[in-house]
Amino acid sequence: MVRNCPFLTESDILSLSVGVTPDGTVLHDVPIGAKHTIHPPGEHVLHALAQGVSFRKLQAIALRHHIAERDVHELLGLLNTIGALKRQRTPWLRLRALGLQASHLLLGIRYATLSWRRNATLHTIAIALMRASWPVVIASAVTCGLVAATGVVSVAIAYGVGAYVLALLLASLLIHEMTHLHYIKAQQRGAIVLQRGMRLGIAHPALPPRVEIATAVAGPAAGIIACTSAALVCWIAGKPLLGIASLCVGSFHLGSLLPWYSDGATIFKVLRGRRHA
Amino acid sequence: MLMVVDIFDQLSIHCERLHLNEGFKMYTNLLTTDQTVDYSVKEAGPIVVALAFVIAVGGLAAAAIIICGWRGVKSMGVNLSQRRVEIVCR
Numbered sequence: 001m002v003r004n005c006p007f008l009t010e011s012d013i014l015s016l017s018v019g020v021t022p023d024g025t026v027l028h029d030v031p032i033g034a035k036h037t038i039h040p041p042g043e044h045v046l047h048a049l050a051q052g053v054s055f056r057k058l059q060a061i062a063l064r065h066h067i068a069e070r071d072v073h074e075l076l077g078l079l080n081t082i083g084a085l086k087r088q089r090t091p092w093l094r095l096r097a098l099g100l101q102a103s104h105l106l107l108g109i110r111y112a113t114l115s116w117r118r119n120a121t122l123h124t125i126a127i128a129l130m131r132a133s134w135p136v137v138i139a140s141a142v143t144c145g146l147v148a149a150t151g152v153v154s155v156a157i158a159y160g161v162g163a164y165v166l167a168l169l170l171a172s173l174l175i176h177e178m179t180h181l182h183y184i185k186a187q188q189r190g191a192i193v194l195q196r197g198m199r200l201g202i203a204h205p206a207l208p209p210r211v212e213i214a215t216a217v218a219g220p221a222a223g224i225i226a227c228t229s230a231a232l233v234c235w236i237a238g239k240p241l242l243g244i245a246s247l248c249v250g251s252f253h254l255g256s257l258l259p260w261y262s263d264g265a266t267i268f269k270v271l272r273g274r275r276h277a
Numbered sequence: 278m279l280m281v282v283d284i285f286d287q288l289s290i291h292c293e294r295l296h297l298n299e300g301f302k303m304y305t306n307l308l309t310t311d312q313t314v315d316y317s318v319k320e321a322g323p324i325v326v327a328l329a330f331v332i333a334v335g336g337l338a339a340a341a342i343i344i345c346g347w348r349g350v351k352s353m354g355v356n357l358s359q360r361r362v363e364i365v366c367r
Contacts, residue, residue, distance in 0.1 A: 027308065034311035042307030067307070074305040081303075082316045136328045143335035150341045151348030151367070169327055176323070194316065198324050203316045223323065248330065256322035263322075266315075 004077035006087065007101050007111040010056035013088040014049055014076070017117050020084040022046040029084065031119050032190040032205055036082075041065040045075060049085075083117030083194045083203070113197040120184075120191040120202050125177045128195040129170055135198060140166050165245045168230055172249060176223035176256075177202060183215040209270045216263040216270075223253035337362060 008014070016022075019030040027036040027046060038046055044065045048058055062072045079085040089097065101111060116131060118124035144162035148155040177193075177200070184191045184204045191204040207215060227250030234243035256262040303310040310316070341350045345366035353364045 029311070029314070032314055034314040036311050037309045039307050039309065045307065071306045075307045078303070078305050078308055078310065082310060133324050133327075136324060136331060139328055139331040139335065143331050143338065146335050146338035146342065149347060150338050150345070150350035150353065152341075152350050152353060169323070173323060198328070200324065201316075203314060206313045206315070249327070252323035252326040252330070255326035258322065261322060 004081045004112045005073045006076075006080055006085070006114040007097060007104075008055045008076070008087070009089075009093060009097055009100070010054065010059075011090075011093055012055045013052055014055055014058060015052040015086045015088070016046075016049050016079070017084045017086050019119075022050050027084075029082070031192050032203060034205065041067055042075060045072060049079075077112065080112060080115050080196075083115040083192065083196075085115065087114055116195040118193055120181050120193040122174075122178060124193050125181070125202075126174055128193045128200050129173055129177070132195050132198050132200040133170060133173070136169070137166060161241065161245060164242055165249060168227060168246055168249050169252070172223040172226045172253065175226045176219045176253060179222035180215055180219040183207075183211065183218055187211055209273070212270045213267055216266040217257075220253040220256050220263055224250045226250075227253070340364070 021028050021030065022038060022043060025038045025040070025043065027038055028034075029036065044061055045058065045067065048061050053061070059069065059072065062069065076085060104111070116128060118128070140162050144158045147153060147162075148158035153161075180202050181191055184202065184207070187207055189205050189207065191202050194201050194203050206212070227246050231243040231246035231250070234240070234246055257264040257267075259265060259268045303312075303316075337353060337355070340362075341353045341364045344364055345351075349367050351365045351367045353362070355362050
């Protein structure tokens with residue numbers, strides 16, 4: 001099982017994302033100005049992907065150029081990681097693939113989720129957020145139902161508070177990501193939004209260390225400020241329960257400052273790099 | 278003694294896994310990505326934290342229903358200072 005490679009059936013049509021084009025031994029990622037190095041004989045696979053090709057045909061091309069199947073899967077996994085892989089499936093095949101994936105899951109085989117990638121704008125970040133947070137929406141609906149079933153609060157209050165918390169979470173996340181984007185755009189750099197499962201990120205070329213740290217800190221700070229402002233408004237309006245809920249949502253943004261991943265990891269990486277320099 | 282060896286074996290396997298999971302593998306035999314672009318940064322951690330929070334609240338509500346029955350809960354809450362969940366039935 002190769003990491004990051006999504007589940008593929010032989011009839012899937014694979015291609016490269018818009019703005020990703022191979023040119024000789026370089027794979028250009030135009031939106032963010034990245035230049036990836038293609039190692040021979042990888043150009044055959046990448047040029048076929050640029051045209052759009054079925055997975056079956058891609059395997060045949062790889063075989064013709066003596067490329068190992070594992071190398072093809074690793075390449076597809078890497079392309080998926082950077083959001084450069086596009087997969088087209090008919091509705092019938094989608095159902096079949098779901099069944100196959102479910103049966104594989106019972107055998108303990110899990111596949112990476114296909115990345116969703118667009119140029120970073122307010123609209124695309126909002127869509128990516130909705131795509132990433134649907135498990136939270138479903139879990140919230142179930143939880144509100146359970147809280148109402150306890151009898152502590154009425155159904156209207158349970159779902160009302162749930163809807164407010166969910167709306168605030170999504171709005172504050174949008175502010176969080178838009179703040180990152182604002183700093184990146186201020187440096188005249190391109191940016192893309194990448195969504196894979198519940199993971200969401202804005203990829204961009206390297207920024208000067210100070211700007212990189214400021215960008216990483218500003219996102220969570222903006223999210224916390226937005227939630228704290230909402231809490232203040234709730235308290236002034238005489239809704240302390242919603243105020244506490246707003247502060248809880250604000251504290252979630254602190255999670256992205258943990259040093260192991262996300263913004264926190266970026267800060268530590270820059271600081272470590274500066275110390276080594 | 279045998280148990281000690283087992284524990285150390287498990288620890289070494291765990292450490293190896295942690296080491297392998299450090300960041301993405303950004304090169305393959307066919308492609309090496311541009312090192313100036315970090316594709317793994319600025320993930321929205323709050324979504325995962327929010328899901329954990331919602332599941333915790335849902336779990337608490339489910340436990341309260343099991344203990345007190347359908348709409349049988351008078352109040353419920355978490356006492357952080359005593360690290361205790363308090364559920365009062367009607």
